[in-house]
Each structure stands twice: as C-alpha cells, then as structure tokens.
Amino acid sequence: MIRKRNEYAVDIREKMRGGDGSIKIEHIWSPEKDMQAKNRLFAILNIEPGNSIGFHNHDKEEEVFVILRGTAEVDDNGKKDVLQKGDSILTGNGAGHSIKCISKEPLEVLAVISSYQQ
Numbered sequence: 001m002i003r004k005r006n007e008y009a010v011d012i013r014e015k016m017r018g019g020d021g022s023i024k025i026e027h028i029w030s031p032e033k034d035m036q037a038k039n040r041l042f043a044i045l046n047i048e049p050g051n052s053i054g055f056h057n058h059d060k061e062e063e064v065f066v067i068l069r070g071t072a073e074v075d076d077n078g079k080k081d082v083l084q085k086g087d088s089i090l091t092g093n094g095a096g097h098s099i100k101c102i103s104k105e106p107l108e109v110l111a112v113i114s115s116y117q118q
Helices: none
Strands: 009-014 022-027 041-045 052-057 059-071 071-076 079-084 088-093 098-103 109-117
Touching: 041 052, 041 059, 041 098, 059 071, 059 079, 071 109, 079 088, 079 109, 088 098, 098 109
Parallel strands: none
Antiparallel strands: 009 022, 022 041, 041 109, 052 098, 059 088, 059 109, 071 079, 071 098
C-alpha cells in the first residue's frame, strides 16, 4: 500500500498533554483501518518553535520518536537532553516523556506508539 504525504489525515491538538501551543499530527497510517500490528499511532508530529507536548507516561505501550527536522528538548523520565535530526527516544514500560521545539525552525518528529497487548 502506498500513501503520499498530501493524503495523510491531519489533526490539530491544542495544549497536548498539558504542553504549550498546538501540535499538527499527520496520520501516516490509521492503526484501525490500515495496520494489523498493535499500533496506536503512526504519524508525523509538527511542532512550531516554543510549542511542546507535556510530560506523560506510557503504560502497557511504548512510543518511539525519531527527529526528522529541527531541534528538540526532551525529558526522558526525568533526564533532560537535546535531540537533533536522526536522534531518537524510546519511552515505555510505565516511563514518561515530554518534547519541546527549541529550534527557530519547526520540529518534525516521526512518532509510533505500539501496545504490549496482543
């Protein structure tokens, strides 16, 4: 199955998980309609400078972020770090994280949430 970027479903979330500003979510694949694996999200997150997704936990699932563009400040279960293009973070097994765009350009992040449940 092939899907072009202009065909992605788009969702805008305000103050996502208690963060600042809005987050544009480009849903690449719909876990309910397109995928058979136990994924909850397969999307590109677009985060404008200064905007963020607030700290939250992932129980019975894990989330992978891969930075595609821009610079992010992340909180990886209490450890803060700066990630750039090509860097990634894995959060799961009850751990938590947050992400903020700290670059002058928008931040693009590939985000995948997979469930441990069968």
